[in-house]
Amino acid sequence: MSSRTDATGELAESDVFHILGNDRRREIVSLLAAANGPIDVSDVARRVASREHDDSDTVPNNLYKSVYVSLQQTHLPQLEAERIIVYDSDAKTIQQGAQFDHVCEYIDGATDGNRLFRHATGVIATIGIALSGASGFGLAVTAVIPPAHWAVMSLLAIALWSLSWTRLRERLDPNLAR
Template sequence: MSRSNPLSEGEIFEILANGRRRETLRHLTETRDGAVTLSSLAIAIATAESGQSPPPSPVRESVWSSLHQTHLPKLDELGIVRYDSDSGTVTLCDQAREIDNHMAIFAWNGLSWSELYRGLGIGSLLAVLAVLLEVPFVGSADPILVVSVSLAMFAATAIAQLWPNRLDMLRALRGS
């Protein structure tokens, strides 16, 4: 199904409220061409849920059934995936990009962007305080240098977070 209007915030949160839908989107995003079979998707999600490879048959069947009956039809209805129940194929649609911002996870140890920024802020504050309080080993550093390095780390992090979105925007503008 093709949908031209943007997803509402409520729809996005409803999608992300379910772990199997999140895993479906994550798996499709990580797939080279954004298309998988229902069976391979069910195995991937069941493996993630059970922590066993191959996953136990009851878990795999439960995942397959809930994807087929509930989650994929819902995602298809919203235009996020194209689910062909006859062939058992699932393909990621362009509408899924709207959800990327809400699922944005920094790929290093599963740390979210907000956690990373929070850590940078606390680390920067502690570093500046350590210099101002002349804590051994760091007290001799120039406070301006410490603040400059902290700001540079914030800038680099912001660029790393925003750069992929800018590339998507440029591609969309060129395609228009």
């Protein structure tokens, strides 16, 4: 895969999606994000094999070896080529590379659009809670409508916001509708 970067020097979104489209590479990035520094490739292989085996206590040795070889020959070199990790082949460790934080945004769902969606949803929910509370305490205009009705209207507002956001995203990127 040829690395493309945008004007900021970050990996192109399509390249990030290609990289994260593989479970093992996604797991490597997630494990490294949770670590406080370099981690041993053998530990990464053990954790990936454990997740694939669905049993952390008994990972067959042949599965561990298969994962380890796959990481060494395919996934780690690709992540290093894209500057997502720094791989020390002598120490057999990996650590975060220059593109690591950018790629993590996609794992966490923290792209700008998702961040806006979560923020706006939080604002709508907060307003709904405030109106329900104010109604419950009998404050001013809000007391005319019972608190339960404010809560239902807030949930409806969040549902409508979610639906309109989804439709807007699908219009902007037809591939999302598939």
